């Protein structure tokens with residue numbers, strides 16, 4: 001056992017840092033922080049960063065090398081995640097690069113791979129995930145959006161909900177029911193790629209807490225989808241989607257992101273006169289210890305999937321603890337802000353007249369509100385515990 | 396020992412409850428909070444007609460002659476409806492300061508107008524550097540002949556945008572955090588040198604940042620004794636803390652009940668999600684947090700009713716600690732158990748959660764009141 005980075009890894013770390021310094025200068029960071037929450041598309045500075053990643057071959061490092069991945073060891077991935085998070089580098093939308101791509105390079109046809117993987121790798125196309133329905137949340141397999149064959153097309157009818165970013169997306173990967181009479185409901189589901197410009201798609205914004213528009217209701221009325229846009233075999237979509245859900249879960253630990261958030265929280269506490277507050281300091285230290293434990297748990301998980309396979313059900317720990325820690329940090333941010341945890345003016349007011357109070361707390365409040373969703377989406381924390389109970393503990 | 400309410404108290408509770416039930420439906424409330432004013436003048440008139448604006452004031456001042464118990468009952472019902480009318484700033488903060496410290500001329504001038512609904516008021520006490528320390532003041536008032544000159548900055552003044560009258564805490568002598576040397580001033584919100592920046596809060600109330608630049612005040616603007624205002628401020632804040640705590644108890648009741656109802660009807664995996672034992676236990680925890688909060692609410696109200704002293708202060712702080720913790724637990728889990736629905740702006744659940752989160756901050760959070768409890 002050894003926690004030190006070896007010489008090669010240290011070289012890699014230096015290379016990553018140099019790359020970040022060259023392509024993500026402080027000016028870009030400051031600008032990105034101000035704009036990132038408002039736009040569905042990369043801003044100019046983010047675009048430049050993605051282009052630099054593409055040129056360097058680092059935009060989708062976790063993919064297989066044949067499709068443009070970087071062939072890194074788990075340690076290298078870990079270094080990358082840490083360095084980019086600490087420098088506040090923009091992240092690619094996970095829907096295409098982390099959730100859909102593994103399905104495509106594992107089960108997609110050569111034509112689908114050729115059509116869809118390059119634009120995801122280059123961050124030129126955005127995807128949304130059309131899984132959840134009003135009646136199918138945790139129990140996703142009970143979904144009822146129906147796809148019926150008509151010549152060389154499917155005709156799709158139904159309603160998806162909570163679809164993040166549907167209002168910006170070019171494409172949606174979608175689970176639909178192709179066999180309503182299957183013996184088990186998981187067996188009648190197919191995986192479709194749907195062009196969001198198709199006639200018959202209607203998008204309705206759903207505002208979430210703090211009046212944020214991130215999610216949507218998407219209705220599909222006689223939407224025609226070419227058979228060629230079905231991934232893999234008909235009625236096998238559940239298997240593909242399940243493989244993909246574990247990938248979703250690993251990204252969700254967010255250790256590096258929480259480390260950065262915790263560091264910011266320590267600054268915030270200082271700035272708010274909490275530097276000699278023992279009670280608050282103890283809470284920060286407790287959180288830091290939990291985060292250290294999570295980091296080590298993640299490293300152990302990464303070590304067992306050396307070579308790039310999907311992690312096992314114990315990866316649910318990462319999702320549960322990761323979101324609990326992130327939400328706890330958000331709560332402490334609110335505590336540290338004191339009375340400035342209250343003002344919540346519209347973004348335009350701040351643009352025109354400057355922030356309220358000594359710092360602009362609004363993004364932190366907005367983040368706290370949105371952060372409540374982290375224990376709900378991607379398989380709620382209750383569902384993750386069910387998975388551990390069943391698949392790990394054999395209960 | 397007696398946990399029952401008098402007939403009059405029951406009547407008050409029932410009338411507020413009826414109003415919230417019949418006239419304060421969530422959709423209408425959402426329209427109100429998005430309006431220019433942020434609340435309803437009609438509702439405010441109704442409050443006046445029903446005598447609610449006079450609840451904490453003595454009958455000889457034209458009030459209803461109520462005390463902490465009456466305020467508690469009223470606020471608990473307001474909490475159930477997420478009422479946004481500025482009752483706390485006008486009646487319970489500015490009103491209490493006038494009631495406790497006002498000379499008869501001052502009471503005669505302002506209380507009738509608070510009680511008849513024609514005057515809006517706010518208490519400007521918080522400052523950016525001060526956190527929850529009521530004595531930590533950089534706003535100053537200096538003597539200038541017979542007059543006072545007020546200079547400083549107050550943050551997150553609830554009801555600032557509507558207030559006609561501002562009660563302002565300022566340092567007249569002493570070091571920034573000294574317990575003596577704090578004074579209160581009555582300031583016309585439209586006086587020269589007063590400027591505001593108004594905004595909504597995350598729980599859909601209205602507040603302001605207020606700057607005072609060389610505001611000239613006459614000697615009758617002083618409320619209470621010069622340099623001796625801190626105990627008065629503490630009492631008013633403790634009364635208001637009890638009130639928003641009671642409001643939070645009302646919020647919790649709505650949330651635990653709404654969650655139970657939702658879990659009975661929402662089906663996943665072929666059964667109501669309320670059948671899952673892990674969710675049952677969570678709802679039991681929510682229910683227990685509500686009950687424990689309610690118990691301390693009664694204790695705090697009774698102690699305050701017995702008279703304002705260390706026992707009362709300690710009880711209020713104990714209650715605020717409980718409410719801060721319970722409110723967060725109940726609010727967060729109500730959202731969690733509603734799944735995606737709980738996250739929506741459309742459903743009321745998330746709005747109760749937001750209010751419970753800010754109640755923890757207001758007038759001192761859990762840590763602040765824990766420390767105060769320990770020091771008393």
Ligand SMILES: Cc1cc2nc3c(=O)[nH]c(=O)nc-3n(C[C@H](O)[C@H](O)[C@H](O)COP(=O)(O)OP(=O)(O)OC[C@H]3O[C@@H](n4cnc5c(N)ncnc54)[C@H](O)[C@@H]3O)c2cc1C
Nearest residue numbers: 129131132137138162163164373377380382731732734735
């Ligand atoms: C902000 C946000 C963004 C989202 N983005 C997307 C997206 O882009 N694409 C997409 O397809 N979906 C998305 N979702 C939907 C998300 O995946 C669902 O909300 C989630 O699956 C939960 O489903 P539900 O909301 O129907 O809650 P329900 O399934 O109704 O769950 C309600 C509560 O019951 C609990 N529960 C359910 N079953 C059990 C059980 N067996 N045992 C114990 N507890 C249980 C849950 O944990 C939860 O607390 C998003 C959701 C949110 C809030």
